Amino acid sequence: MGSQDGGASARPGGAEEIIRIAATAYRRRALVGLPLATFGDAAEQALALVDSGELERHERGVALAPSVRLALAGQAVLSGWLDDVRQLPSQLAAAALETIREELRLITRWAAGRELPPELTQRAAELAGVLATSSLDPQAMTVVASSGGAPARQLRELLALGEGRCSTLKELRTEISRFVSTIHLQP
Numbered sequence: 001m002g003s004q005d006g007g008a009s010a011r012p013g014g015a016e017e018i019i020r021i022a023a024t025a026y027r028r029r030a031l032v033g034l035p036l037a038t039f040g041d042a043a044e045q046a047l048a049l050v051d052s053g054e055l056e057r058h059e060r061g062v063a064l065a066p067s068v069r070l071a072l073a074g075q076a077v078l079s080g081w082l083d084d085v086r087q088l089p090s091q092l093a094a095a096a097l098e099t100i101r102e103e104l105r106l107i108t109r110w111a112a113g114r115e116l117p118p119e120l121t122q123r124a125a126e127l128a129g130v131l132a133t134s135s136l137d138p139q140a141m142t143v144v145a146s147s148g149g150a151p152a153r154q155l156r157e158l159l160a161l162g163e164g165r166c167s168t169l170k171e172l173r174t175e176i177s178r179f180v181s182t183i184h185l186q187p
Contacts, residue, residue: 034059128158
């Protein structure tokens with residue numbers, strides 16, 4: 001009552017506001033595609049951001065580009081998504097987990113083989129570690145980050161490991177130590 005948060009909110013304007021809206025939706029709900037109507041009078045400006053590479057066309061309208069989603073998909077965001085899934089009935093939870101898995105699959109595979117800044121390649125490797133766990137455990141990001149090695153190699157090896165292969169973080173550590181030790185055996 002008396003709050004300005006509900007009902008009519010200010011229409012977004014400017015590129016920063018468009019990105020902020022898309023990033024907020026992504027962080028909160030793993031929501032990738034947004035209808036252009038979300039941006040009100042700034043819909044044309046949202047389409048212009050497609051040309052800049054910050055957004056991309058999506059079947060629903062526009063979405064954050066994979067590089068932006070990769071940067072946002074940190075441990076806290078992933079934990080929030082999984083917390084939300086735990087609140088859902090089991091049938092919906094399974095679909096929501098698959099949506100999260102598909103998003104992680106998409107951005108990690110997108111990153112594989114690209115010349116990205118080291119921090120984005122590292123994030124992709126960490127998310128590939130999450131994919132390697134059967135429960136999508138966000139703590140896998142810490143395991144990967146502390147394992148050492150070149151992020152590009154970590155990413156390749158973790159993607160090759162396969163999704164859901166590790167049921168515990170200990171198994172993930174063991175798998176990572178196997179491919180890290182092969183680095184020393186190669187000429």
